[in-house]
Amino acid sequence: MSEMILEMRNITKEFPGVKALDDVNLKIKKGEIHALCGENGAGKSTLMKVLSGVYPYGSYSGDIYFKGEECQFKDIKQSEELGIVIIHQELALIPYLSIAENIFLGNEQERNGVIDWNSTIIKTRELLDKVGLHESPNTLVTNIGVGKQQLVEIAKALSKEVSLLILDEPTASLNEDDSENLLNLLLEFKKQGMTAIIISHKLNEISKVADSITILRDGKTIETLDMKKDQITEDRIIKGMVGRDLTHRYPERKPKIGDKILEIKNWNVYHPLHQDRKVIDDVNLHIRKGEIVGIAGLMGAGRTELAMSVFGKSYGKKITGQIFMKNREVKMDDVSQAIDQGLAYVSEDRKGNGLILMEDIKKNITLASLNKLSNKSVINESKEILAAESYRKKLRIKTPSIFQKAGNLSGGNQQKIVLSKWIMSEPDVLILDEPTRGIDVGAKYEIYTIIDELAKEGKGILMISSELPEILGMCDRVYVMCEGRITGEVSRKEATQENLMKYMTQSKVRG
Incomplete structure (x- = not known):
């Protein structure tokens, strides 16, 4: 596995007023999974856009060698023809096309200038089998979850005979189960000889799958680590990323919790399109001044739907229930009313x-x-x-x-x-929906500090997160949701990952 499949030498890329990449060097061995780490703004995505031709030859300085040949890609199509395929953090699927149509969009299976639908469906089934996605090729992308959409993106990459797969934050929008499945899929591809570059802020995931790690900071290469030879810990990676030791992942909480500031009673919400489908089922919760309250749950549990429906009925139909601010019932029939009543919502x-x-x-x-x-x-x-x-x-x-x-x-x-x-x-109350999604550990700490300061000022914070360590590290109390219902309420002292997971997988209310 010593043969180099890719070398990027002395890559420099400038934007007006900013040097995004400064003499960066990267070497990737054939058949390995190579992780690219760094804070937001370190230059990871920019480097991959240079490699894949998003930023064409001539817009940067430096050299790219792939399989021993110098490459001067004018566009992304040229890099894909050589088997370099990038899956960006923001999925590029068209919701109202089918899985098959999305996979072969721009790469249509045709015969005599006419799309061969029979061949398209057969090849789609083969690709879906490879990625372990059990869906009909005719299913519309809008009707499958984000985790499955990520697998469609990978199937699309495989349809282009990929030899170097680049994944930019592939698990940022996935729950723990979907993330685990995706990482296992990457390890399976590695057994089959595929080379991959993974950009991720989730250091535990990198430790699981990566053979080597290159760390970027401020647009420069800091070091490349071999997972087998070097003594690598998360703290070592973090120090390389941020340039200093990060002794605490979360600020120390010394909460001063006051009176109830928000209370939601008997809250019910139906799906905006399928109005016989109940999405939020009889939810009751409250937040006090100075308190950070978490909402944990698997993807599809209804956390975002709850938050948006409360914030000026931004989501859902046939919404019923009561909202109280400072023990006074209020109406929040639109976003403007919600803001006027002292509520704010930071979207995921x-x-x-x-x-x-x-x-x-x-x-x-x-x-x-x-x-x-x-x-x-x-x-x-x-x-x-x-x-x-x-x-x-x-x-x-x-x-x-x-x-x-x-x-x-x-x-x-x-x-x-x-x-x-x-x-x-x-606002009096801030709803924070996945406030640190896709953010590096250094920036996360800064966001956590801001949240803690807001709570100290007496704000009520409702924090939705798919990262259980984040919930445990930040929250004074946690509600757990499953299938649109609150299945548990756990104090900070009682909260453990095992305890929360138990409630996240039971659809009946604890009682």
């Missing part, structure tokens, strides 16, 4: 629902609070700039200017913009 999908990526940081931060910055519907630009600049400093958003487009920032800094937006609206 920051790029789709949390930010306007093409707008600058300033506009994104002030978006939910324009009434505070305007007079007779005219925005005071000076106030807007001062407010945005204040939150940039307060939350330590790494950017040369608040006029930078939000889409140009790393995931951790984008998340800080979303938090800034909702903190500026001065």
Whole structure:
């Protein structure tokens, strides 16, 4: 396994005002799983976009050798023709096309200029068998979960006769079971001789599957570690990523918990399209001032649906139940009402629902609070700039200017913009849905610190997370959901991964 399948030499890539990659070197052995680690903004995704032709030859300096031949890819199609296939963090499937149509989109099976549907279906079944997905090729992608969609993406890559598979945060949106299945699939591909590069912030997953690890920091190669030869621990990787020891993963909680600030009673929600399907079933919960309350559950348990339905009925139909803020019943029939009543919701999908990526940081931060910055519907630009600049400093958003487009920032800094937006609206309660998804360990600690500071200010925090260590490390109390119901309520002292998993897999309410 000593033969090098890929060498990237002295790769430098610049954007206006930013050097994203600075003389980076990467070597990948044939048949290995090679992990690429680094903080958000370290240059991992940029390096892979250079490799795959997303950033074409001429837009960077340096050399790429694949299977011993120098490559100068003009576009992604050229790299795919050689068997280099990248699966991006944001899945690129079309929801209302079938699995078969998605797999062969742009690579249609045709005969005499006409799509051969029989061949398409047969080959799709073969590919689905390889990835262990038991679905009909005719199933619409919109009707399968995120974990299965990730497998469709891998099947699509296999249809292109892949020899180097690049996966950018492949488990970021998956629950523990789906993540485990995906990692096992990668190990199976490795046995078959496939080479893979995996970008991930989940160090336990990297430790499980990787043969070697290259660490990037600030656009530079720090070191490459051999998992068999080197003494590698998570702390060693973290130190390489952030440039310092990270002794605590979570801030020390010294909560001062006060009176009830939010209470939800007998909350029921039906699916927006299938209105005979109950998604949230008789949920009751409460949050106190200064308290961080977690919601744990497997994917599909109804956590996001609950949060969105409470936040101005952003999700669902035939919603019934009561909401109390500070012991007073309130109406939240739309998002505007929810904000006025002191509620904020940080979406799990920051790029789709949390930010306007093409707008600058300033506009994104002030978006939910324009009434505070305007007079007779005219925005005071000076106030807007001062407010945005204040939150940039307060939350330590790494950017040369608040006029930078939000889409140009790393995931951790984008998340800080979303938090800034909702903190500026001065809520009493913040609902945080997967607040650290796709964020590196250094940026995670900064987000945790912000959450802890908000709780110290007397805010109520409702925190949804698929990472059980995060729930255990941050929350004062935890509700567990399964199939749309609350199946358990656990204090911080009682909370263990085993205890939470027990409630996450039982559909009947504890009693």
